[in-house]
Amino acid sequence: MNPFSLKPDPLTEQFMDWQHLYPKAYDKMAIDPYTRVRVILMNGTEYEAAWYSHQFHRHESNNDLRRELALTRRQEQQQQKKIACLKPLDETVLEHTIGYEQLAVDLTAILAQRVTCPNVKSALDFALLEDFDHLYRYADLMEMEQGQYAENLVGSYTEIMPGRPTISEHRAPYDALCVPGKPDAALFDKMAVNIITAAEQQTMNYYMNISGLYTSDLGRKLYQEIGLIEEQHVTQYGSLLDPTCTWLEGLLMHEYIEAYLYWSCMEDETDPDVKKVWESFFRMEVAHVHHAADLLKKYEKKDWQLVIPNGEFPSPLRFAPNIEYVRSALNMVDFTAEKEIFKPVQMLPKDYDFFFYQDLVNNKVDAVPSHQVIDRAIRLRGQDYRAETAPNPVAALQNRTVDNTTLGRIYQ
Numbered sequence: 001m002n003p004f005s006l007k008p009d010p011l012t013e014q015f016m017d018w019q020h021l022y023p024k025a026y027d028k029m030a031i032d033p034y035t036r037v038r039v040i041l042m043n044g045t046e047y048e049a050a051w052y053s054h055q056f057h058r059h060e061s062n063n064d065l066r067r068e069l070a071l072t073r074r075q076e077q078q079q080q081k082k083i084a085c086l087k088p089l090d091e092t093v094l095e096h097t098i099g100y101e102q103l104a105v106d107l108t109a110i111l112a113q114r115v116t117c118p119n120v121k122s123a124l125d126f127a128l129l130e131d132f133d134h135l136y137r138y139a140d141l142m143e144m145e146q147g148q149y150a151e152n153l154v155g156s157y158t159e160i161m162p163g164r165p166t167i168s169e170h171r172a173p174y175d176a177l178c179v180p181g182k183p184d185a186a187l188f189d190k191m192a193v194n195i196i197t198a199a200e201q202q203t204m205n206y207y208m209n210i211s212g213l214y215t216s217d218l219g220r221k222l223y224q225e226i227g228l229i230e231e232q233h234v235t236q237y238g239s240l241l242d243p244t245c246t247w248l249e250g251l252l253m254h255e256y257i258e259a260y261l262y263w264s265c266m267e268d269e270t271d272p273d274v275k276k277v278w279e280s281f282f283r284m285e286v287a288h289v290h291h292a293a294d295l296l297k298k299y300e301k302k303d304w305q306l307v308i309p310n311g312e313f314p315s316p317l318r319f320a321p322n323i324e325y326v327r328s329a330l331n332m333v334d335f336t337a338e339k340e341i342f343k344p345v346q347m348l349p350k351d352y353d354f355f356f357y358q359d360l361v362n363n364k365v366d367a368v369p370s371h372q373v374i375d376r377a378i379r380l381r382g383q384d385y386r387a388e389t390a391p392n393p394v395a396a397l398q399n400r401t402v403d404n405t406t407l408g409r410i411y412q
């Protein structure tokens with residue numbers, strides 16, 4: 001599939017009236033879990049598109065170009081509003097959060113298995129184990145407060161068990177950066193960095209806003225804590241982007257990725273009503289791709305092939321279980337970061353910033369929300385809540401009656 005070879009629909013015919021803007025929501029009890037995941041992915045993708053366009057707008061003085069950005073940005077906003085309302089009224093905040101974390105786990109694992117740059121792969125593998133642990137913490141909160149089992153939401157696709165303990169994920173701000181991407185990086189590697197940055201950014205923003213609206217103090221605290229880790233992830237993944245990319249080159253890459261993801265969703269979707277949304281928005285994005293290419297040519301005198309060499313999409317991004325891959329990645333569970341390098345915590349200098357920051361933020365372990373959730377769940381039911389295909393491959397994480405608060409954090 002090459003969107004540059006397709007004839008685009010006229011941009012001015014892309015706007016939706018209110019009847020077409022409000023969709024039929026999916027049935028949360030009947031959908032495949034990956035439909036929920038795709039809805040969250042594309043909502044975040046559209047948020048990123050609108051946010052990038054706003055930032056571009058604020059750094060551009062030419063009002064003719066800014067008008068062109070406003071045109072497609074309004075359409076991206078309509079797309080985002082429609083996707084957001086695919087979520088049904090009866091899906092709770094915590095149920096939706098389980099979908100967020102399932103997306104984070106499986107999307108990260110899928111991308112990590114496809115990228116070619118070791119720097120990008122290590123960053124994905126590293127953060128994967130943190131989102132994996134977040135899924136476990138929220139699942140225990142759900143079982144404890146709502147009597148609901150998260151395994152019914154994720155299906156048999158994604159395991160629920162500890163990863164790198166959330167308490168161990170808090171690092172000094174200096175250690176949230178990676179080596180910047182290069183202009184000659186492989187196309188899919190560039191796409192993967194953009195895709196995961198948008199996905200994590202959406203999660204960060206969701207938790208920033210929802211933490212104050214949750215209905216229990218413990219839940220509010222958990223959203224606060226994990227929201228701060230998501231900020232680290234956005235910083236980490238954003239630092240992998242190519243900083244030499246111009247605004248218009250970045251615009252074309254954004255539109256190309258949106259078209260690619262809608263095409264992938266079309267190929268993968270099992271819900272007929274949701275699939276129609278992906279098909280419609282794919283056609284819209286083809287027009288946006290052509291529009292961005294025209295703007296690049298007009299204002300920077302560059303052909304689109306400079307950004308996307310031949311235009312052909314990589315193979316579709318398909319959601320499928322990644323249980324074995326996640327289990328293999330758990331060998332990094334005791335890692336942390338020393339500037340741009342991921343390494344076992346035991347390899348850090350004993351006076352390193354990581355330990356100073358941990359002492360400041362987690363000076364009272366019993367007050368750390370992510371630990372409180374598991375500790376309270378254990379006291380209530382005798383063990384934590386998990387959905388495992390086999391015991392955790394990390395021996396230190398197999399005990400279901402104690403929350404491990406030292407792994408990846410304290411010299412052992």
